[in-house]
Amino acid sequence: MRVQRLRALPHRVALFTVVLAALTIAAVAARQPQGAPVAVDKDDLGGVVTSAKGPEAGVWVIAETSELPTKFAKIVVTDDRGRYLIPDMPAVKYNVWVRGYGLVDSPKVQASPGTTLNLNAVIAPDAKAAAEYYPAGYWFSLMKAPDAKEFPGTGPSGNGIAPGMRSQAEWLRQMKNGTCLACHQLGNKATREIPAAHGTFASSAQAWERRIASGQAGPNMITSMNQIGRERFLSVLADWTDRIKAGELPSPPPRPQGIERNIVITQWDWADPKAYLHDVVSTDRRNPTVNPNGPLYGALELSADYVPVLDPVGHEAGKIPLTVRDPNTPPTNPKIAAPSPYWGEETIWTSKNNVHNPMLDEKGRVWLTSTVRPADNPAYCKEGSSHPSAKLFPIERAGRHLAVYDPKTQKLTHISTCFGTHHLMFANDANNTLWTSGGGQVVGWLNRKMFDETGDEEKSQGWTALIVDTNGNGKRDAYTEPNQPVDPTKDMRFGGGFYAVAPAPDGAIWGTVLGFPGTVMRLDPGKNPPETALAEIYQPPVETGGFSPRGGDVDRNGVYWAAMASGHLGSFDRRKCKAPLNGPKATGQHCPEGWTFYAEPLPQLKGVATPGSAEGSYYTWVDWFDTSGLGANTPINTGNLSEGLLALKDGKWVVMRVPYPLGFYTKWLDGRIDNAKAGWKGKGLWATVSTRTPFHMETGKGTTSKVMKFQVRPDPLAK
DSSP states (O other), rough: OBBTTOSHHHHHHHHHHHHHHHHIIIIIIIOOTTTSOOOOOOEEEEEEEEETEEOOTEEEEEEEEESSOOOOOOOOETTTTSSEEOOOOOEEEEEEEEEOTTEEEOOOEEOOEEOOOOEEEEEOOSSHHHHHHHHHHHTTTTBBOOOGGOOOOOOOOSSSSOTTOSSHHHHHHTTTTGGGGTTTTTHHHHOOOGGGOOOSSSSSSHHHHEEEEESTTTTHHHHHHHHHOHHHHHHHHHHHHHHHTTOOOOHHHHHHOGGGGGGEEEEEOOOOOOOOEEEOSSSBBBTTTTSSOOOOEEETTTOOOOEEEETTTTTEEEEEEEEOOTOOOOOOOOOBBBBBBTTTOOOOOOOSOOOOOOOETTTTEEEEOOSSSSOOOGGGTTTTTHHHHHHHHHOOBSSOOEEEETTTEEEEEEOSSOOOOOEEEEEETTOOOEEEOOOEEEEEEHHHHHHHHHHOOOHHHEEEOOOETTTTSSSSOOOOOOOOOOOOOEEEEEOOOOOSSSETTOOEEEEEOOSSOOOEEEEEEOOOOOHEEEEEEEOOOOGOOOOOOEEEEEEETTTTTEEEETTTTEEEEEGOOOOOOSSTTTSSSSSSSEEEEEEHHHHHHBBBSSSSOOOOOOOEEETTTTTSOOOOOOEEOOOEEEEEEEEETTTTEEEEEESSOOOOOOOEEEEEEOOTTGGGGEEEEEEEESSGGGGGGGGGOOOOEEEEEEEOOOSSSOH
16 A cells, blocks of 8 residues: 655655754744844744734734645734744745734735745724634524523424424534534534525525535435424524624634744645545554654545545645455445535545544554445354354444554555444553444454454454443443343443543543433453443533533543533543442432533523533543643643634633634644654644535635644744
């Protein structure tokens, strides 16, 4: 498996590492003295931003070029005197402009590094023009949710809300990270307005019904709409867009303050305009110094059968072609309910692999959750097999499996698993166990040490049912099935499945279970996981405002953090629990005191009086090793409607907004240390544009996904 359009990578990486090390002492720690004019080196661009009102503090300066192998941009924020400095710029020509709240974009000016460039910001002529640059979530917050008194829903002949929606919170969960916001933004310009290409309709509700049917996602969106309640859902959307068309505007966001002005964002294009990304990986989670300055790898999920690759040193994007073991593996469903205003009836998603999540190991190999064959399992997975896991819990089908790509040998290896996979993460144990989510009512793993030594995919894999110790004796016994009453003499099998998965330093495996109110689960594998694994389940106390975790991660202290549909970052600390952690009452609602909720920094939706915000972050990632510069153990949300990353530092939010192109939406991030001696310049966070609709972004049809690097420097003028 050769990487296409990614040449001479190892040599460039090695050369860059040597040069960076040589320059560390001379250049890395350079700072601008407070109050001094902006000093510009040959690879910097700097100056002062002023408008008719004087110096403009807390606005962005954007420099973009197409003169490198892939499109490249760098973005910084001005200090309290309107000064800026863009460091470490490749020696090409850039278009440079100013963007900020209260402004409209300034004219683009062409410039090269090594020059002082003072820029003229343009004050927005009115509030409407200024609001065009607000994050999608501010516009989304104008949506009016059905009143809490209207629940439970009474269906099509009643209030139009589906009877399955038993509360306003449940409606919000389904609307946000349960369906719509799990795939794309709502509130960006492409969604808060109705495309003219759809035609003319008697009402906005009819226009929305037609819109929801568009493209390959249309059948799924129609199903989601019906689950929420078709009639009322359409009326809510129609009312929202009608009010915006009539001139209603959101409240303005605050400009970047404090640490937010120290952020440097670097971005590169990769993949292609018809593909959408799900995740990106840069290093080994357990050791972020792995793969220093090396390539980044992405996952295209349903859209295409290759792994996108970015060389951030040579500014070059490439591809690793993917294959399946069985050619009869079905591709993405090509069915289109109605033509897309962007792609017509063209089938743009064609993947068989459906790669969802990549991870690197300590050798720099790329591990993928990937379909490798049709869903029907081989005999060793099923009833009657002698496999240790199958004897206890046989599995008939698995829709996604595993694969691994070795950059050194350029070899792709398929691994057929009995259990389904979704996310994956390595434990820091003797076997380098690769734990996965997505198995439905089991959690599966691969003994990577055994697989490396033997290549035996059957013997190297295992899985376990999720058994809760409801008889409280500390061991796994006979159990009741899901939906049966709790029997105090038996254990209980939990019927849900892991969505997120995160091995903790103490050997426990944490995960989330989707739904309402949702669940956080801790799995203790024991000595022989198929027989000994025991699960603990914890549900958020909805009465305090937090509900429905989606993606989550565990910190180094065993505290679990999760993105909540309620518009919170939730944390669960089982050390705070007062009641027993097992026994007949340990069925989810037995530790409300373990939960803490932090409302994300967006306004709340109209009609919602409970705590939280309009945000609906997809995932939480915890920075174990201070790769961000914000401190070890910092939890960071993906900020899908805030158009940036949301870091919780000392109980306060640091908003790392991506101001260009409008529409940044990511589903995952990680952090890498390229040079531990290089201070802020030697580390950073990495994310990618993960929306299923990159054509909804500011730059429209033809927009590709992008890789984003976030760095936090000591001050806004540090070099």
